Amino acid sequence: MRRLLLLLLTDTRRHLKSPLALMIYIAIPLFLTGIIGLVFAPRSEESQLPPINILLVDNDKFLASRFLMGAMDSDPVKKMFRVTLTDGNDGERKMKNGKASAMVIIPKGFTVDIIDGKDVSLTVVKNPSEQFLPNIVEEFMKTLSVMLSGAVQAFHEEAQGIRFISENPLETLSWKDLGPQLESAQKKFIAAGKYLSPLFIRLEKEKAEAKGAKVQLTMSDLFGIIFPGMIIMFLLFIVNNRMGDLLSEREDGKLRRLLTTPIATWELIFARILGGWIWGMGIVLIMVTTGSLLFRIHWGSIPSLLLLGLAASFWTASFFAFLFSLLKNRNQAGAISSPIILVFSVFGGSMLPPASMPKAFQTIGFLTPNRWFIDGASRIRDGLFPLPSLMVLILSGLLFLALAVPALKRRSLV
Amino acid sequence: MDSQKLLQIQNLSKSYGEAPALDRFSLDMERGEVLGLLGPNGAGKTTLISILSGTLPGFSGSVTFQGKNLFSDRSLKNRLGIVPQDMAFYEELSAMDNLLFWGGLYDISRSELKRKAEELLKSVELSDRAKEPVKRFSGGMKRRLNVAIGLLHSPDLLLLDEPTVGIDVQAKVSILEIIKRVGREGTAVIFTTHQLAEVEETCSRIAIMDHGRILAQGTLDELIKTIGEKVIVRVEGEFSLSSFSEAIGSLADDGVELISAADDIVSLGVDDTDRIPKVMERLFSNNVQISDLKIHSPNLETVFLRFTGKSLRD
Numbered sequence: 001m002r003r004l005l006l007l008l009l010t011d012t013r014r015h016l017k018s019p020l021a022l023m024i025y026i027a028i029p030l031f032l033t034g035i036i037g038l039v040f041a042p043r044s045e046e047s048q049l050p051p052i053n054i055l056l057v058d059n060d061k062f063l064a065s066r067f068l069m070g071a072m073d074s075d076p077v078k079k080m081f082r083v084t085l086t087d088g089n090d091g092e093r094k095m096k097n098g099k100a101s102a103m104v105i106i107p108k109g110f111t112v113d114i115i116d117g118k119d120v121s122l123t124v125v126k127n128p129s130e131q132f133l134p135n136i137v138e139e140f141m142k143t144l145s146v147m148l149s150g151a152v153q154a155f156h157e158e159a160q161g162i163r164f165i166s167e168n169p170l171e172t173l174s175w176k177d178l179g180p181q182l183e184s185a186q187k188k189f190i191a192a193g194k195y196l197s198p199l200f201i202r203l204e205k206e207k208a209e210a211k212g213a214k215v216q217l218t219m220s221d222l223f224g225i226i227f228p229g230m231i232i233m234f235l236l237f238i239v240n241n242r243m244g245d246l247l248s249e250r251e252d253g254k255l256r257r258l259l260t261t262p263i264a265t266w267e268l269i270f271a272r273i274l275g276g277w278i279w280g281m282g283i284v285l286i287m288v289t290t291g292s293l294l295f296r297i298h299w300g301s302i303p304s305l306l307l308l309g310l311a312a313s314f315w316t317a318s319f320f321a322f323l324f325s326l327l328k329n330r331n332q333a334g335a336i337s338s339p340i341i342l343v344f345s346v347f348g349g350s351m352l353p354p355a356s357m358p359k360a361f362q363t364i365g366f367l368t369p370n371r372w373f374i375d376g377a378s379r380i381r382d383g384l385f386p387l388p389s390l391m392v393l394i395l396s397g398l399l400f401l402a403l404a405v406p407a408l409k410r411r412s413l414v
Numbered sequence: 415m416d417s418q419k420l421l422q423i424q425n426l427s428k429s430y431g432e433a434p435a436l437d438r439f440s441l442d443m444e445r446g447e448v449l450g451l452l453g454p455n456g457a458g459k460t461t462l463i464s465i466l467s468g469t470l471p472g473f474s475g476s477v478t479f480q481g482k483n484l485f486s487d488r489s490l491k492n493r494l495g496i497v498p499q500d501m502a503f504y505e506e507l508s509a510m511d512n513l514l515f516w517g518g519l520y521d522i523s524r525s526e527l528k529r530k531a532e533e534l535l536k537s538v539e540l541s542d543r544a545k546e547p548v549k550r551f552s553g554g555m556k557r558r559l560n561v562a563i564g565l566l567h568s569p570d571l572l573l574l575d576e577p578t579v580g581i582d583v584q585a586k587v588s589i590l591e592i593i594k595r596v597g598r599e600g601t602a603v604i605f606t607t608h609q610l611a612e613v614e615e616t617c618s619r620i621a622i623m624d625h626g627r628i629l630a631q632g633t634l635d636e637l638i639k640t641i642g643e644k645v646i647v648r649v650e651g652e653f654s655l656s657s658f659s660e661a662i663g664s665l666a667d668d669g670v671e672l673i674s675a676a677d678d679i680v681s682l683g684v685d686d687t688d689r690i691p692k693v694m695e696r697l698f699s700n701n702v703q704i705s706d707l708k709i710h711s712p713n714l715e716t717v718f719l720r721f722t723g724k725s726l727r728d
Contacts, residue, residue, distance in 0.1 A: 003519050010504070010515045017506040017547070253500025257563075260467040260496040261519040262488055 003263045007271035012279070015242060025238045026283065029230035030290060037223045037295065051082040052133045053100040055091045060110035064148065068106065068122075071144055081140070095125060102126050102137035114152050223295035228377035229350035231287045232370045236316055236341045239280045240333075243320035246272050246408065247330045269408045273321045273401065280313030300380035308376045311390050315369050315397035322400040325407035344368040369393060419478075420445050420602050421571055426475035427626075428461055435461040436473070437626035443571065443604065448597035450613030450620045451606045452714075454722055458626040459606040460499070463575045466604075467496045479571065492521050495569030495601075499576050501556045502563075505549035509540050509559050512548060517566035527566070534562040537595075539588060554585025561589055565596060572596060574605035578612060590616050610714045620714070622721045629721040637717045644671065644683035646716040647690060649697075651678065651704035661700035662693060673720050681719050 015022065056072070058065045072083045086094065091103045105123040113120045124141050126134030249255040258268055288305060291297040299305050320337070327333050345351050347361055348370025354362050365371040376389030421443035428436040435458045443449060453459050464470035466477065468485060477484040484490055503512045513531035522530070535541045538558035543551065548559060561577055574593070578586045593616055597603050607613060613620055614634055621631035630637055649658075655675050662670060662682070669685030670693055684690060690709065697704060710716045 006515065006518045010507070010511075013511075014504055014506050253498050253502040254504070256464075256467070256469045256500075257496065257498055257502035257516075258519070259469045260491065260494070260498075261516070262491040262521065263519050264488070 001267075003261075004267045004271045004274075007263070007268070008275050008278070011242075011245065011271070011275045015279070021241065022238065025234050025241070026286060026290075029227070029234045029287065030294060033223055033227045033230050033291075033295065036226050037219060051078070051080060052102075052136060054081050054083050054137055055086050055094055055100045055103040056083050057086060057088050057091050057103065057105045059088075059108040060106045062111035064111035064114050065106040067148065067151075068104075068144060071147075077140075081137070091125075095127060098127060098129055100127060101130050101133035104137070104141060114148070220296040220298060223291065224297040224299065224381055225353070225378075227287070227291045227295065227297060228374050229345070229348075229370060231284060231291075232312060232348070232373040233341065233345040233350040234287070235280050235283055235312060236344065236369070237338075238283050239276045239313065239316040240320050240337045240341065242279045243272065243276045243317060243324060244330055244333060245275075246321065246324045247327060247333055250411070251329050265409050266405070269321075269405055273317050273404070276317030276320065277313050280316050281310055284309030284313060298381070299377070300383060301385075304380045304385055305377065308373065308380065308386050308389060308393075311376075311393035311397070312369060312373045315393040315400070318397040318400035318404060319369070321404035321408065325404050325411060344370050347371070349374045419443065420480065422476075422478040423462075423466075424476045424478075426462070426465065426473060426477065428458075428465060428470070428473040434626050436465070436475075439475070439623075439627060441621065441628060441631075443602045445570070445602055446597055446600045447619055448593060448603040448617045449605070450617035451604055451623060452608075452610070452613060452620060452718060453606075453623040457624045457722075459623065460575055461626075463496075463498075463573050463604070463606065466573055467494075467498075489521075492567060493570040495564040495567065495572040497561050497564035497572070497574040497577050499579065501560055503548060503556075503559060506547060508545045509535060509548055509551075509562075510544040512559065513563060513566060516563045520567035522567055530566055530568070534565055537592065538562045554581040554588075557581045557585055558588060561592055565592070568601075570601060572601050572603045572605075574603065576606055576608070578607065578609065586612070610718065614714050622718055624722045630717070634714060637714070638712050640717070640720075642683070642712075644669075644685055644712065645687055645690075646673065646710040646712070646719055647682040647684050647693065648706075648708040648710065648719065649680045649682065649704055650706040651702065653678065653702045653704075655680070657700065658697075658702055661697050661702050665689075665693060665696065668692065674722070683720070 054072070056069065058069065069083070069085070071077065072081055084100070086103075088105070091105075094100055095103050103125040105125065107120070107123070110120055110122075122141055122145060124134075124138050126138065249258070255268075259265065285306075288299060288302075288309070292299065323337060323340070324333060327336065345368075347357075347365045348354075348368030349357075349365055350370045354365055354371060354374070357365070372389040372392050376386030376393075379386045379389070419442045421441070423439060423441045426436050426439040427434065437458075439458070439462065441449075451459050451462070461470065465473050466484070468491065479490055480493065482490060484494075503516065507515065510531060513534065514527060517527045517531060518524075532541070532544075535544050538561065540555060540558060540562070543555065548556065551559065557577065557580075561574070564572060564574070572593075577593075578589050581589075590612060593603055593605060597618065605616075618633065619631060620634060620637060622629045622637070630640055632640070655677050658675070658680055659672065662672070668689055670689060671683040673681040673683045675681070682693065684693065687709065694704075694707075710719070
């Protein structure tokens with residue numbers, strides 16, 4: 001036992017003496033999780049296009065033009081359009097310089113012509129260098145024109161009073177003459193209000209709300225889904241690297257020298273497997289802690305998570321001990337183990353969410369430690385104990401261990 | 415069985431498939447003996463060291479060490495020191511850490527181990543680099559550390575497999591000095607090498623082996639006496655063995671002896687160098703094409719040639 005501990009401690013010290021590979025292996029999953037999380041993160045506000053720049057040339061400067069400008073200054077429209085008031089010359093210059101998507105020109109006498117029932121037109125000058133935004137402006141102006149035409153027809157009689165007001169000085173106006181027109185306008189507004197209030201159509205957005213479920217996925221939830229897949233994938237890489245000692249020591253003669261010492265072969269093999277296991281558990285601890293600090297991941301029950309980490313590390317160490325008992329050297333291991341880890345990761349859900357994969361792939365995924373670790377972590381997040389994952393990882397790990405020990409014992413003497 | 419002997423190897427045989435590596439190999443060793451094991455490549459030297467180290471199974475015969483079966487009592491490994499041909503230590507660790515690790519695998523107290531490690535580092539001239547990672551060491555320094563690791567637990571039998579291969583003269587001298595010193599201190603040493611000069615200088619006994627067997631053994635003087643005082647003439651050329659034998663067939667009475675022979679290379683033992691012109695004349699008259707001729711006075715190389723028929727470089 002003393003020799004086994006000495007081997008364990010020395011191996012750990014040795015691997016910590018050249019920590020660059022380990023640090024890279026730990027940094028990569030953190031980096032990948034951060035990138036994936038940021039790309040697929042839910043937004044707190046709906047995504048918006050930047051407002052479309054419109055130049056407005058008001059040659060009318062009376063009621064209708066103010067109506068149009070007021071409409072464009074309303075809150076919902078302001079999110080879509082940024083309207084800049086300008087004159088004709090300045091507007092043309094800005095359009096030539098590409099400063100706006102479109103320029104809307106309200107002609108002189110626009111209000112009076114509307115009141116008189118004459119045909120009127122608004123001019124929309126579109127920026128030829130832009131494809132879609134000028135068309136949006138054009139469509140919006142058409143809608144405004146329709147609304148304005150409707151309003152003029154509904155308030156035709158009252159509009160005459162307005163024209164009267166506009167054409168005469170305020171001190172000459174008689175409120176007695178205007179009274180009936182104002183009263184009529186008031187009645188029409190009240191009647192229209194039945195139909196126009198609430199204004200037009202209100203868009204209701206509904207969210208599916210299951211009892212007890214969260215209303216919205218947060219960033220930390222998303223990281224909590226992505227990160228376990230990364231942990232198990234890089235756990236496989238890191239333990240594979242550490243267990244490679246089994247092969248490299250056989251190649252460079254250290255194993256032969258170890259076997260000339262009083263250490264028993266079984267102690268040597270168990271020291272290697274135990275070393276891989278403890279090393280893996282250390283990696284899981286570092287990643288879980290970093291995930292909590294960096295991504296604010298809520299893991300659920302930490303004791304359950306540690307148990308899952310222990311089981312996954314045990315599985316990984318046993319699996320690579322078994323795999324390396326079949327191989328001759330590190331070159332073979334390099335050619336075989338990395339593809340195996342990648343296949344595990346693809347089918348097991350480290351790279352794609354299992355639910356997004358075809359049924360057959362999902363079934364294959366259950367043959368990988370990745371799938372069981374990810375499922376286990378998910379159960380823990382949901383407040384459940386990850387019994388199925390623990391059972392599968394421990395039992396299959398024991399099977400690999402039982403196969404690995406005699407095979408390694410046999411090979412270490414050849 | 416002689417209970418005085420530290421090591422007794424009897425009829426040790428090992429084959430790789432059909433090819434025998436050791437063929438009923440037998441050897442005895444006493445305390446303080448330094449045995450140089452000489453043999454051409456493939457003679458079975460490394461196979462012997464591997465079996466004695468306990469890392470090569472599947473052999474027959476017996477090995478008794480300190481009166482016990484070497485392979486049935488694991489505690490005997492505490493009395494056995496191995497210096498493999500490979501630089502078998504951890505390059506990431508310092509020389510001191512390596513010594514403490516490898517020594518820690520034996521039954522030595524921590525304080526004794528520390529003392530012994532410091533003493534060995536001093537004797538292999540690595541004290542000033544003791545805390546440096548070994549990967550920064552030169553080849554010679556690594557070889558010296560490799561030897562030091564094998565001596566940490568003060569073994570009764572030290573096995574060294576070509577400990578001086580590929581190093582500079584200074585490091586070689588240092589290692590040979592260590593071997594001589596541990597021999598003087600009572601440790602039995604077996605070391606394999608291709609360098610005849612090392613064996614001549616270091617060993618109290620020399621064993622020449624080929625094809626898995628010991629062909630001759632003894633002190634240098636004893637070995638030279640086994641081939642007499644003859645001068646060895648080594649002839650190379652394009653000839654068949656039969657034509658060569660026919661050419662010198664009648665020279666036996668003139669003190670010329672065929673020591674070893676193969677197509678293209680023949681070694682002759684000649685009583686007197688005056689006989690060499692006569693040998694050459696006979697060969698030329700029989701149209702034996704000769705490309706090279708070497709004359710050796712009796713020494714370890716001639717002994718080696720005499721028994722193996724090969725130069726050690728072959």
